[in-house]
Amino acid sequence: xxxxxxxxxxxxxxxxxxxxxxxxxxxxxxxxxxxxxxxxxxxxxxxxxxxxxxxxxxxxxxxxxxxxxxxxxxxxxxxxxxxxxxxxxxxxxxxxxxxxxxxxxxxxxxxxxxxxxxxxxxxxxxxxxxxxxxxxxxxxxxxxxxxxxxxxxxxxxxxxxxxxxxxxxxxxxxxxxxxxxxxxxxxxxxxxxxxxxxxxxxxxxxxxxxxxxxxxxxxxxxxxxxxxxxxxxxxxxxxxxxxxxxxxxxxxxxxxxxxxxxxxxxxxxxxxxxxxxxxxxxxxxxxxxxxxx
Amino acid sequence: xxxxxxxxxxxxxxxxxxxxxxxxxxxxxxxxxxxxxxxxxxxxxxxxxxxxxxxxxxxxxxxxxxxxxxxxxxxxxxxxxxxxxxxxxxxxxxxxxxxxxxxxxxxxxxxxxxxxxxxxxxxxxxxxxxxxxxxxxxxxxxxxxxxxxxxxxxxxxxxxxxxxxxxxxxxxxxxxxxxxxxxxxxxxxxxxxxxxxxxxxxxxxxxxxxxxxxxxxxxxxxxxxxxxxxxxxxxxxxxxxxxxxxxxxxxxxxxxxxxxxxxxxxxxxxxxxxxxxxxxxxxxxxxxxxxxxxxxxxxxxxxxx
Numbered sequence: 001x002x003x004x005x006x007x008x009x010x011x012x013x014x015x016x017x018x019x020x021x022x023x024x025x026x027x028x029x030x031x032x033x034x035x036x037x038x039x040x041x042x043x044x045x046x047x048x049x050x051x052x053x054x055x056x057x058x059x060x061x062x063x064x065x066x067x068x069x070x071x072x073x074x075x076x077x078x079x080x081x082x083x084x085x086x087x088x089x090x091x092x093x094x095x096x097x098x099x100x101x102x103x104x105x106x107x108x109x110x111x112x113x114x115x116x117x118x119x120x121x122x123x124x125x126x127x128x129x130x131x132x133x134x135x136x137x138x139x140x141x142x143x144x145x146x147x148x149x150x151x152x153x154x155x156x157x158x159x160x161x162x163x164x165x166x167x168x169x170x171x172x173x174x175x176x177x178x179x180x181x182x183x184x185x186x187x188x189x190x191x192x193x194x195x196x197x198x199x200x201x202x203x204x205x206x207x208x209x210x211x212x213x214x215x216x217x218x219x220x221x222x223x224x225x226x227x228x229x230x231x232x233x234x235x236x237x238x239x240x241x242x243x244x245x246x247x248x249x250x251x252x253x254x255x256x257x258x259x260x261x262x263x264x265x266x267x268x269x270x271x272x273x274x275x276x277x278x279x280x281x282x283x284x285x286x287x288x289x290x291x292x293x
Numbered sequence: 294x295x296x297x298x299x300x301x302x303x304x305x306x307x308x309x310x311x312x313x314x315x316x317x318x319x320x321x322x323x324x325x326x327x328x329x330x331x332x333x334x335x336x337x338x339x340x341x342x343x344x345x346x347x348x349x350x351x352x353x354x355x356x357x358x359x360x361x362x363x364x365x366x367x368x369x370x371x372x373x374x375x376x377x378x379x380x381x382x383x384x385x386x387x388x389x390x391x392x393x394x395x396x397x398x399x400x401x402x403x404x405x406x407x408x409x410x411x412x413x414x415x416x417x418x419x420x421x422x423x424x425x426x427x428x429x430x431x432x433x434x435x436x437x438x439x440x441x442x443x444x445x446x447x448x449x450x451x452x453x454x455x456x457x458x459x460x461x462x463x464x465x466x467x468x469x470x471x472x473x474x475x476x477x478x479x480x481x482x483x484x485x486x487x488x489x490x491x492x493x494x495x496x497x498x499x500x501x502x503x504x505x506x507x508x509x510x511x512x513x514x515x516x517x518x519x520x521x522x523x524x525x526x527x528x529x530x531x532x533x534x535x536x537x538x539x540x541x542x543x544x545x546x547x548x549x550x551x552x553x554x555x556x557x558x559x560x561x562x563x564x565x566x567x568x569x570x571x572x573x574x575x576x577x578x579x580x581x582x583x584x585x586x587x588x589x590x591x592x593x594x595x596x597x598x
Contacts, residue, residue: 025389025390025470025473025474025477025483025486026477026482026483026486027385027483027487028386028389028390030382031382031383031385031386032386032390032392034378034379034382035379035382035383035386035387035398035402036398038379038382039383039398039401039402042447042450042451042454043401043404043405043451043454044401045420046416046417046419046420046451047404047408047416049416049419049420049425049426050412050415050416050419053419092322092325095318095321095322095325096322096325096326098318098322099318099319099322099323100322102309103315103318103319105319109566111323111326112566113562113563113565113566114326114330114331114562115326115330116562116565117330117334117558117562118330119505119508120505120508120512120557120558120559120561120562120565121333121334121512121554121555121558122508122511122512122513122514122531122532122551122554122557122558123512123514123515123532124512124514124532124533124535124536124551124554125337125512125532125535125551125554125555125558126333128337128535128539128547128548128551129333129334129336129337129340129548129551130333132336132340132544132548133332133333133336138336139332139336140328140332163329164329164330164333167329167330196310196314221407224409225407225408225409225410225411225412226409226515227409227410227411227514227515227518228410228514228515228518228532232536232539245409245410245411245412245515246411248411248412248415249411249518249519252415252418252519257418257419257422257424260415261415261419264409264411264412264415264416267409267412268408268409268412271407271408271409271412272407274407275400275403275404275407278407279400
């Protein structure tokens with residue numbers, strides 16, 4: 001009886017429906033309060049320490065710390081290698097996602113599960129095993145070295161490690177979009193006389209482009225901050241194969257806390273920008289996929 | 294049977310490629326997977342067993358290796374439950390209510406994902422290190438956080454912060470509030486509602502988030518490396534121990550410890566696949582229910598990923 005009278009309001013109209021819904025479930029203050037407290041303690045206050053530490057630097061010192069020749073060389077390597085690796089991942093990620101969604105072949109389920117390996121495998125393990133593979137006496141390195149191709153302990157090795165790290169991002173963003181793609185559109189394109197390649201470039205590709213771009217941005221963002229897998233394979237030569245996170249570590253080891261913080265702030269700002277870009281891309285993707293349905 | 298007819302229809306409609314294109318694409322994709330995923334995994338175990346099983350076991354029995362394993366387990370045992378409680382609380386607040394700034398809060402929860410691990414370690418050094426905000430106070434009270442276990446745990450908590458929350462938020466948003474409201478209306482308390490209504494609905498997502506969080510907590514390298522101080526037998530986690538051994542050219546020992554972490558990754562992938570598979574089966578079962586229970590089918594469908 002009482003139950004009926006309490007549940008009555010939701011039937012009265014949309015406006016009346018929203019407000020009780022908010023009140024009926026208990027725990028709003030508790031959960032939101034705990035969320036904010038924990039978020040502040042673990043993330044926000046420590047991150048603000050970084051910003052405040054930067055303010056102790058004069059602008060000239062800050063600029064000197066973030067624009068030294070060694071630091072600039074590390075930006076070039078970090079961003080160049082990340083960009084290139086993300087590009088490779090877009091191509092092969094799309095291919096892997098396509099094959100997993102559209103075709104059937106033996107062992108497909110295992111391959112599908114294996115795609116997440118870079119998420120699950122600790123980066124240090126990935127680093128030493130890729131190095132062991134690509135070194136002159138490794139399984140792959142022994143075939144490349146005689147042809148003058150050296151990957152380990154070179155900037156090219158950084159790209160290889162970053163490809164490994166970024167692959168699942170592209171596959172896992174493109175895969176669900178391909179799964180949801182409407183086959184009817186492709187059928188229509190074929191009926192209208194399009195070749196399969198035309199159907200792919202004009203019908204399928206535009207619908208997965210936002211997801212591909214999101215995957216690219218996520219793989220790139222992850223690669224920029226990556227440390228564990230890269231330092232083993234890079235060789236870490238100043239000016240040549242030294243990534244930006246390693247510059248931070250190097251400055252810390254010399255007790256140059258201010259210098260380390262300055263470079264860290266640059267990386268943090270770039271991560272923020274990438275995060276905003278990814279959010280915008282995802283919103284775009286939602287709009288695109290939501291529109292036709 | 295039904296699969297065959299479906300492929301036939303698809304082929305007739307011209308929505309697939311000629312067989313040679315299909316097999317070439319599959320071949321290239323598999324070759325890529327083999328080169329970039331299978332070979333590195335295989336290399337870990339081969340390198341670890343290079344000098345035989347005896348040397349492998351010997352490397353794992355070493356006291357420093359044991360200390361590293363213990364510290365890694367302790368770290369995960371603290372970090373994962375902390376982030377589990379946070380993840381559930383955050384998902385409840387964000388998914389079940391409407392409030393201003395919700396999108397912003399969701400972005401903040403995701404923030405640790407986009408911060409470089411090295412920066413994540415650095416911020417705790419700036420807070421608790423000798424020159425940090427609380428450094429002098431901590432030194433005066435003889436509390437060690439940086440270059441000690443608490444710092445390692447903190448850095449790990451930061452790095453694994455969003456894992457469980459981000460798994461649960463979309464799941465709980467898709468499920469809506471109807472079932473919880475019904476429970477409350479029928480007289481359940483908030484905790485009862487959570488235990489008997491919400492938890493069974495989110496259990497797969499929860500398990501999924503926990504295993505991913507755990508894998509990252511045990512495998513984190515960059516952030517932990519900054520705050521650990523690399524004291525053998527005391528502040529070395531397994532990934533840090535791998536690094537030290539590797540840099541000392543003790544390749545077999547390094548890969549032996551690494552092989553344990555690789556096993557952890559494999560177990561994680563297996564659990565993840567099983568969870569996904571069971572979840573899909575449940576979804577299918579719900580979808581195939583006769584229409585006398587239409588409510589059960591609508592709110593949960595299509596949440597699998």
